Amino acid sequence: MITRRDFMVSGITATGVGIIVPPVFAQSVFAATMEDVHNDRVLVILQLGGGNDGLNTVVPYADPGYLQARPNIGIPSDKVLPLNAEIGLNPVMPGMKKLFDAGEVALVQGVGYPNPVYSHFEGLYIWEHADPTMQQTDGWLGKLLASQLDSQGHPLAGCALGQASTPAELLAQNATVSVIDSIPTYQVEGGAGRRVAAPALYKRTPGIYGAIFDEALSTAEYGIAALADSQSRCTPSVTYTPQSTVYGSKNSLATSLQLTAEMIVTQPSVKVCHVVLGGFDTHQDEDTRQNALLAYVDSAVSAFMQDIANHGMADRVVLMTWSEFGRRVVENGGKGTDHGAAAPIFVVGKPVQGGVFGEQPSLTSTVDSGNLKYNIDFRSVYQTLIRDWLQADPASVLGSSFPELPIIKTA
Amino acid sequence: MGSANLRLSRRQVLGIAAGGVVGAVGFRYLTLQLPGGSQQVASAAGPAGAWSSPLSNATGLAAHLLRRATFGYTADQLETAASMPYPDLVDMVLNQAAEPLPPVADPTDYQAVVRAWYEHMATTPAQFPERMTLFWHGLLTSDYRKAARLPFVLQQNELYRSMGRGDFRTLINAVTYDPLMIRYLDLEESTAAAPNENYSRELMELFTLGVGNYTETDVREGARAFSGIRTVLVDAAGKRTQPPKAKGSSPAEYAQAVEQLLAQGAAFKGVLAKNQHDSGSKTLLGHTGNLDPAQALDIILAQPSCAPHIARLALEQFCAPNPSTALITSVATPFRAGNYDIKTLMRTIFTSEAFTSPGAYRSLVRGPAEYMVASMRALARPDLAAASMRSGAGMDQILYDMPTVAGWPSNQGWVSSGAWLARLNFAAAAIASERTFPDPVDAVKVQLDGVVGPDTATVFNASEGDGDRWYALLASPEFQLK
Numbered sequence: 035m036i037t038r039r040d041f042m043v044s045g046i047t048a049t050g051v052g053i054i055v056p057p058v059f060a061q062s063v064f065a066a067t068m069e070d071v072h073n074d075r076v077l078v079i080l081q082l083g084g085g086n087d088g089l090n091t092v093v094p095y096a097d098p099g100y101l102q103a104r105p106n107i108g109i110p111s112d113k114v115l116p117l118n119a120e121i122g123l124n125p126v127m128p129g130m131k132k133l134f135d136a137g138e139v140a141l142v143q144g145v146g147y148p149n150p151v152y153s154h155f156e157g158l159y160i161w162e163h164a165d166p167t168m169q170q171t172d173g174w175l176g177k178l179l180a181s182q183l184d185s186q187g188h189p190l191a192g193c194a195l196g197q198a199s200t201p202a203e204l205l206a207q208n209a210t211v212s213v214i215d216s217i218p219t220y221q222v223e224g225g226a227g228r229r230v231a232a233p234a235l236y237k238r239t240p241g242i243y244g245a246i247f248d249e250a251l252s253t254a255e256y257g258i259a260a261l262a263d264s265q266s267r268c269t270p271s272v273t274y275t276p277q278s279t280v281y282g283s284k285n286s287l288a289t290s291l292q293l294t295a296e297m298i299v300t301q302p303s304v305k306v307c308h309v310v311l312g313g314f315d316t317h318q319d320e321d322t323r324q325n326a327l328l329a330y331v332d333s334a335v336s337a338f339m340q341d342i343a344n345h346g347m348a349d350r351v352v353l354m355t356w357s358e359f360g361r362r363v364v365e366n367g368g369k370g371t372d373h374g375a376a377a378p379i380f381v382v383g384k385p386v387q388g389g390v391f392g393e394q395p396s397l398t399s400t401v402d403s404g405n406l407k408y409n410i411d412f413r414s415v416y417q418t419l420i421r422d423w424l425q426a427d428p429a430s431v432l433g434s435s436f437p438e439l440p441i442i443k444t445a
Numbered sequence: 446m447g448s449a450n451l452r453l454s455r456r457q458v459l460g461i462a463a464g465g466v467v468g469a470v471g472f473r474y475l476t477l478q479l480p481g482g483s484q485q486v487a488s489a490a491g492p493a494g495a496w497s498s499p500l501s502n503a504t505g506l507a508a509h510l511l512r513r514a515t516f517g518y519t520a521d522q523l524e525t526a527a528s529m530p531y532p533d534l535v536d537m538v539l540n541q542a543a544e545p546l547p548p549v550a551d552p553t554d555y556q557a558v559v560r561a562w563y564e565h566m567a568t569t570p571a572q573f574p575e576r577m578t579l580f581w582h583g584l585l586t587s588d589y590r591k592a593a594r595l596p597f598v599l600q601q602n603e604l605y606r607s608m609g610r611g612d613f614r615t616l617i618n619a620v621t622y623d624p625l626m627i628r629y630l631d632l633e634e635s636t637a638a639a640p641n642e643n644y645s646r647e648l649m650e651l652f653t654l655g656v657g658n659y660t661e662t663d664v665r666e667g668a669r670a671f672s673g674i675r676t677v678l679v680d681a682a683g684k685r686t687q688p689p690k691a692k693g694s695s696p697a698e699y700a701q702a703v704e705q706l707l708a709q710g711a712a713f714k715g716v717l718a719k720n721q722h723d724s725g726s727k728t729l730l731g732h733t734g735n736l737d738p739a740q741a742l743d744i745i746l747a748q749p750s751c752a753p754h755i756a757r758l759a760l761e762q763f764c765a766p767n768p769s770t771a772l773i774t775s776v777a778t779p780f781r782a783g784n785y786d787i788k789t790l791m792r793t794i795f796t797s798e799a800f801t802s803p804g805a806y807r808s809l810v811r812g813p814a815e816y817m818v819a820s821m822r823a824l825a826r827p828d829l830a831a832a833s834m835r836s837g838a839g840m841d842q843i844l845y846d847m848p849t850v851a852g853w854p855s856n857q858g859w860v861s862s863g864a865w866l867a868r869l870n871f872a873a874a875a876i877a878s879e880r881t882f883p884d885p886v887d888a889v890k891v892q893l894d895g896v897v898g899p900d901t902a903t904v905f906n907a908s909e910g911d912g913d914r915w916y917a918l919l920a921s922p923e924f925q926l927k
Contacts, residue, residue: 083849152646152664153656155851189862198841199854200861213861215839220863224873227913231904232869232920239922240898241496241807242766246860247922254862312848317631317643367639368631373646402661 075385075424076298078353079175079203079308080287080335084315085154087324088360088377088406091127092141092394096120099397103364107321107371117141121394126329129336130380137388138339139380140441142415144395146376146408150359154315154373157358162202164413164432174416174431175306176206182426184210188303189257195297196290201308210249212257216293221258260301274299277344281337285330287311291338299345305424314357318368331355335382343384352383352423352442354415363397363404375401376408379415385423387443411436418442498803499894503527507534508894509806510795512927513763514538515572516815517822520891535795539788543574543606552596552707553700555589556834559844562602563830566814567821577609577787578602579814582844583852584758585620585652589845591628594691594699598845600713601625613755613785614746617652621738622715624676630850632674637723640668647850649745655757658750659730666727670741673722674715681710688713752781759790764800766808766856772799807926810856813840815927816868820875820919823892824883832874839867872919876912885914893923 094100095111096119114122115131121143123131133139147166151157160166164174172180175192184191192204194213204211214220222232236251238244274296281288290309297304311331316324335353342351360377376395395406414436420428422442429435499505507526511518515538518526526534549561566575582605589598601623608616620626626644627633635641645667649659659667680686689702717738727736732744745751756777760768768776776793783789794800811819817833820826837843841864842853853859889895889905897905901921908914918924 152661153650154849155650156656194861194863198839198861198864198867199848199858211862213863215863215867219839219870220866222866222873223870224877224916228869228873228916231908231913231917232866234904235900235917235921236865237900238898239900240494241922241926243807243810243857243860243926244494244922246857247865247925250860250862250865254866257862315643315850317641318634365639366641367636368634368641370631370641372642 074350076304076351077306077419077424078291078294078338078351079306080291080331080353080355081201081203081308081310082314082327082331082355082357083310083312084357085157085359085361085373086314086327086357086377087316087320087371087374089363090320090324091124091328092117092143092378093122093124094120094394094397095122097394097397103397105365106369107365117390121390124325124328126325127332129332130382133336133339133382134388138384138386139382139388140386140439141378141380141390142410142439142441143378143390143392144376144406144409145379145392145412145415146359146406147411147413148408150375150401150405150408152359152373152375152402152405154358158202161356161358161412164416170433172206172209173201173203175203175308176209176211178420178424178426178431179204179210179306180206180208181430183305183424188260189253190260190297190301190303191305192308193294193297193304193306194308195293196286196309201310204306204308210253212253214257214293214297216289217261217296220254220261222254260303274345277337277341280340280344282333285334287330288334288337291334292341295338295341295345298342298347298351316361316370317366317372318370320365320370335380339382339384348384350385352381352385352419354382354419355380356412360406363400363406375405377406379412381415381419381441385443387441391439391441410439414439415441496807496898497896498806499896500801500803500806503531505806505894506531506801508891509801509927510534510538511572512811512819513809514791514795515576516566517819517892519822519825520887523891531801532796535792538573538795539610539792541571541573543610544569544571546599546603546606549599551700551704552599553594553703555592555598555845558599558602560830560834562844563814563818563821563833564827566818567827567830574606574610577791578605580759580762581605581609581616583762583812583847584755585617585626586847586850586852587623587625587629587845588847589625592625594696594703595624595688595713596703596707597623597625597628597713610787610791613787614742616787617648617746618739618742620652621648621671621742622674624713624715627674627676627715632671633676635668635672635674636721637669637672637725640665640672640723642668644668644671651851653745653754654748654750655754658748658754662728663730666729667741667745669723669725669727670729670736671738673718673720674738675718675721676713677716678706678711678713680706686711746785752777752785756780756790759794760799761855762809763791764794764797764809765805768799772797807923809927810859811925811927812853812855812859813837813842813864813868814844816840816925817871819892819924820872823888823919824875824915826875829875832871836867836871836874839870840864868925869920872916875919876916882911882915885911885918888915888918892918893921897921897923 093109093114095114101108113125116122162173163170179192189210189212192211194201200211222229233255236248239247294307361371361374392410401407417428417436418438420426504527546565549557551557630644631641632644646664650656678686678688691699753773757773779793780790821829905917
């Protein structure tokens with residue numbers, strides 16, 4: 035059963051704008067800002083939902099087996115954006131190429147886990163809970179938040195942005211998670227009376243959902259207050275200037291990442307953000323569909339990094355992509371690919387030690403009749419980000435220890 | 446109406462423990478004193494922190510059934526329902542004949558279809574068929590995107606309405622040949638030479654058996670059995686004809702051409718294209734033969750895991766949030782023995798002890814569409830269909846646009862800070878445009894069984910007008926539950 039934090043019963047005070055702000059938040063926000071240590075290290079998780087095809091994202095263009103396996107959807111070697119003599123990026127990813135050339139992308143090759151599963155939902159569960167045995171019930175980021183990052187229980191330490199449900203990665207006992215689709219809609223609508231009535235309806239709800247309901251409304255109530263509070267009380271005032279030109283053509287991921295930038299810039303307590311782009315389950319017409327999605331990823335991530343840099347926070351943000359699995363080496367009859375196994379992931383940001391890490395898995399020595407073998411356990415990436423980036427203890431989150439990767443610059 | 450005044454009884458106030466573990470806050474009796482001196486006392490003391498269950502009285506049990514098997518009810522409907530012996534009431538609900546969706550102006554516009562469906566859910570007396578249409582939509586999922594500008598969303602919606610209370614074998618065979626499904630799970634281009642695994646995998650994992658009850662080889666062999674399914678357009682005489690060309694015509698012209706074809710009796714339907722189908726020998730789940738789709742489905746439905754899988758999903762939506770293996774088995778067994786008769790499945794659920802016992806009371810969370818339609822019905826406001834469509838996204842439920850092929854979350858999966866704000870803001874929007882309201886005190890009795898927690902009672906009592914009282918009711922935790 036979820037328990038409420040002490041802060042939620044520690045008393046409330048009213049601010050001049052009529053918004054209830056618990057003192058503990060006001061103090062922590064204020065103190066963090068004054069000491070200029072706020073959100074010094076933020077982790078942004080970008081989930082590519084549906085199973086992104088790694089082979090058409092990072093193309094092993096020097097391997098003749100690649101185009102043999104993919105006569106219709108393979109990307110010719112003269113089209114790829116080469117990263118070295120072996121591999122190159124999908125041509126719709128010039129922004130990622132630029133970031134890679136600037137040394138701000140760690141490309142981790144062949145990421146997976148033993149005995150791969152081919153179900154979306156098992157694959158998701160394994161990545162979300164950092165557990166190939168599927169025994170854990172808490173999401174890895176939720177566990178990290180509740181046990182180490184969020185000792186104040188601030189509602190905005192863990193944010194799911196541009197979405198309406200709590201991602202399983204963030205879902206854990208005692209983890210407070212704000213799920214914010216957009217800031218303008220993240221409020222109690224209908225006037226002052228509703229702003230009083232709505233939270234008052236959810237203080238002592240009986241029944242098996244009582245704590246969960248009350249936690250959701252309390253998190254919303256205090257999150258709304260914190261959002262309003264930072265505008266008026268932070269010294270010096272922290273403002274986010276929308277960089278509409280940076281994001282260029284809008285897509286849902288660009289919108290989510292712009293919201294993420296705004297949250298990081300204006301909210302001192304933000305530590306972990308989750309955004310998602312779906313649609314990568316390209317059983318059919320992968321050439322057009324995946325290219326469109328990767329182009330979104332490329333432009334949105336590039337814009338986000340630029341936006342963060344424009345606000346002087348490039349040193350504070352690292353973004354990691356992941357997907358529940360890669361896809362089958364050999365294309366199917368519908369210009370698509372079926373569910374597969376290992377795939378590359380990107381770790382992006384100025385604090386990142388750029389380069390290619392790990393080996394491109396063999397296209398011929400495969401697992402389960404035609405799927406790529408992993409050579410780096412995904413929990414190695416988690417462990418590195420927890421210890422080297424967030425400066426927390428990975429053992430309590432991951433259970434056991436995994437080899438770390440040199441993907442975060444040492445100061 | 447005059448001043449409504451709900452007062453907490455003294456016993457209830459005294460029953461509220463200060464602090465303590467959330468979820469066990471310690472009030473046992475949830476009692477409201479209603480105006481005019483009449484006091485409705487909930488029938489039994491629940492365990493500490495539980496809702497006090499009214500399911501031991503006829504009205505309480507009837508309301509419980511109607512909240513789950515339908516999208517809501519009026520005071521008159523509840524009175525009628527409560528006057529019937531419970532088994533007769535269950536049969537009456539199960540035997541409701543579906544009412545067709547009223548004509549949709551543009552059947553190629555999925556939003557128009559969804560809007561019409563919301564209105565229909567809010568207005569039709571045939572509530573159970575609509576609830577089952579939504580149930581199957583959430584289980585045998587498809588999204589609108591690949592329908593392009595063809596009337597496939599409407600057609601699948603009609604399929605689930607007409608076949609959703611028959612037998613599951615007929616339903617899943619029809620779904621396998623449904624044009625929207627053919628597109629959604631990529632059967633359209635699956636060939637003998639290169640079968641596409643998408644439908645085969647999700648059929649076994651999500652629609653019938655559950656993960657762990659088939660192998661990767663079964664996925665690949667199943668894909669061969671389902672190869673070659675294609676959508677064709679046939680005219681009223683059953684002769685194949687060409688769909689109108691989307692290219693070169695305006696959306697309005699195109700929609701008109703499609704409508705005209707449909708009006709003339711033409712229909713899209715799935716067929717097995719023999720020259721694209723892999724007719725060779727396959728081995729699926731231990732059975733070998735030149736399997737076609739119907740034979741593959743028979744093999745899948747003969748698996749012992751099939752009935753329990755569907756029973757579990759139905760129980761989570763209609764009965765209990767985490768059904769035990771024993772409960773699943775007790776529901777799956779007659780379902781399977783009854784040759785997958787869906788009414789048998791639902792009758793077993795609705796008459797089970799797990800459904801009628803006090804612990805079942807408010808043990809499920811209304812999904813967003815259920816919540817919004819229940820609000821529309823409580824307020825008699827079918828015109829909120831458009832608002833429901835807009836608001837669904839913030840609660841993570843857009844009909845025909847689910848987050849994944851596994852459909853939507855259920856129960857506590859619906860709960861997040863943002864989603865709850867969206868629910869409360871829907872209530873505010875629904876109230877904002879209303880000038881005269883049904884009696885809110887009656888609504889507390891009818892919609893909430895008069896079983897109200899201290900917060901709802903406090904906010905309700907502090908409200909100054911009927912709009913505010915209705916807000917307290919629709920935004921309350923009680924109204925989110927079923």
